[in-house]
Amino acid sequence: MTALTALKGQARLALPPGVSRHAGLLTVLLAIGTVTALKSDAFLTGSNLLNVSQQIAVVAVLAAGLTLLMTAGGIDFSLGAIAALAHGVVAQLIVAGFNEWTAVGLALALGAAIGLVNGLVVTLLKVVPFVATLATSTILGGAALLVIDGKSISIGEHLVSLGFGEVAGAVPALVVIAMVVCVAAGLVLRWTAFGRNAFAIGGNENAARLAGIPVVRTKLLLYTLGGLLAALGGVMLVARLGAASPGTGGLHLELTVVAAVVIGGTALHGGSGTLVGTVLGVVLLGVVANSLNLLQINAHYQDVALGTVLLIAAITNHLRGGSH
Amino acid sequence: MDLDLEERQVAPVLELREVRKAFGGAQALAGVDFTLLPGEVHAVVGMNGAGKSTLVEMICGSFAPDSGDILIDGERQASLTPRRAHAAGVSIVHQKRTLVDGLTVAENLLLGRLPTRAGRVLWKRVRQEAARALDGLGIDIAPDAVAGALGPAEQTLVEIAREVDLGGRVLVLDEPTASLGGRDAQRIHRLVRTLRDRGTAIVYISHHLDEVLDLADRITVMRDGRVATVVRSAELDLPALIRAMVGDRLVHERSGTSRSPGKPVLELAGLSGGRLHAFDLTVRAGEVVAVLGPAGDGQCELFRLLTGLRRAESGRVTVNDAEVAPGNVGASLAAGLRCITGDRLSYGLVPALSVNENLDLVRRGRRRPWLVRWRDIHAQGRQARQRYGVTTLQVDPPVSTLSGGNQQKVLLSAWLDGDPVACLLEEPTNGVDVAAKADIHRIVDDLADRGAAVLLSSSDVDEVVRLADRVVVVRSGRIVADLPMDRVTRDDLVTLTAGGEQT
Incomplete structure (x- = not known):
């Protein structure tokens, strides 16, 4: 810890604020990477890194949406369930004979619509977001199983170009999508009035409302965007796996996404957050899972590791917040 | 007798010697x-x-001094912590009240030390002990009352009673009357005098200098981290006290020139809501009208009603003869009405965001652009800061790191952007030092001179005298007087708000 804080202090002098803010996270990431690379030859191979990047692409897409939402003081626990539902819906539509891209479009629209409903419940009916989205999460989790009737549904060769395609001959299409989403979300947060309004609402909702900032509209848009991106994650899942099956997405994906965003330094009560942090959080969780695999540590330790990393991140965030 | 007095003089209960602290x-x-x-x-x-x-904070053990000694009862305290200070009988009652809202007064008084037998709370004794503690100090509050339902003054009284009951011999009161009106403040003053007569030593922090002169036996005036002077309060008057605080800086009095108001701009007709009943008022262009009342009285409703946070039960608000849709924040802003809160951190600023972004907040809310042009924001921020005299050490720090006075100037600058037609200023110098107060008074003068209709909601008589052209006094939500400023004196206003009749 002391070494870590010392390093942070040094970094603050040299690095631009966007990077120095996450110096601690970067250090942990490098440390875990170094240890894994020393113990396993497989870690730094191109195929392994590609594999990791594809695994985390879905998490990154969901986390980007959640970062925007949490910056505005919101939270959505139904993202994983929306992804699960969307991936089932795409599979069933394709099986039912729809064009694959029509199916994708419909699934995205469904995700956005669910996000909008979440937003309406939170803004107009003024239900606490935690409870509202926990309820929709449960409903959608059930609906996702109903859609695929609890069975695995193959989509055959459909969506191969998305799941296994490559851009410029090397970068997987899924990773490109994730990068585009994250960069776009980062730019939105910094350079658009919509993004800055999210900060203002998360930082002080009363002041934002009185200043004439469209609080309700911004929140509705944020929840809708969150739902849309979650559905996109679901589409990526089914494209990658070639089938919709029970247990994909859902609560475990949701927790990973929330963990990644919190590890990235976004405040749970809103008002601060960065996409750089979120991406680092996503990468960190992906690398930890991968290194546990490579080092042949019992898979049950993965959840233990996830929880531990989350706890440490939350504590350091708290300490950092307290030092101001 | 003489010996007794001398003994008292040489035995201070608390002493600080050459204490230094740097951040x-x-x-x-x-x-x-x-x-x-x-x-x-x-x-x-x-x-x-x-x-x-x-x-x-040092007296209470929250910070350790870099050098120097703290002595309690003549004993040097090597490493004072809040817990040790408390154990030694040094307690603080903060400006921010800390009672547990959902519990009764009695439970709050005995928080953490409820009398029990075999783990069972003895409720009868709880009530008895609480009633005894309150009666002993002459506080007229029912022990069974729920703390959250008490007024701010009563909450402070209960907090003080709790600390005294815990054995506090040195009591630090941090702005106990900051948001209280005359009568409530007097209840606090009475308790402070009772405690003094019982031998409790009281450190009293306040921005209300009248109150300080009236209440304190001695006054320590601090300036730039040093003690400027320590005097018996009988030995100086208000101007002398202000001079000691401000040093060589100037104190600005009301400008002699009187304004000539234009046509009516802001009109409230039969406005009712909350504690405000059938309120009629007209503010003309270039005029400052003050609504003065005891803190917590009807004038506090104006902010919520005029911003549209709360829908009026009846009555209407018009700006330039156009009615403002009730209960609609957007409509209120669109009508050119700017309401500036007296509670800047709750309703005005976004603390975590930078000064410049806060300065841009209202403009962004009004113009609804798609993109944020940081270069413009910083350029306009620099201009606004210069114009309003906001000083910062860093280039563009979070607004939460600024002092109260600078925060208030940022608030005013942000909300007064673009020549507003009519504005409501709620307690514009709440928790602000004397120099910033003078700056803010000049800002308000300037606002009226540029032709805005200014409504001032205040519980500070001096401020009203300094700023207003006309004063409306409210009590229990009703207008009791409506007078041009040149026909009332400060004493009249004090009497009116305290509940007497105008003489």
């Missing part, structure tokens, strides 16, 4: 001596940043 490079306390005798009310006054809060 980063900034010297917050540069060698401060402070002596507190039993049975005295010792006021500490000074402008924001003079070192009052650092001094107080």
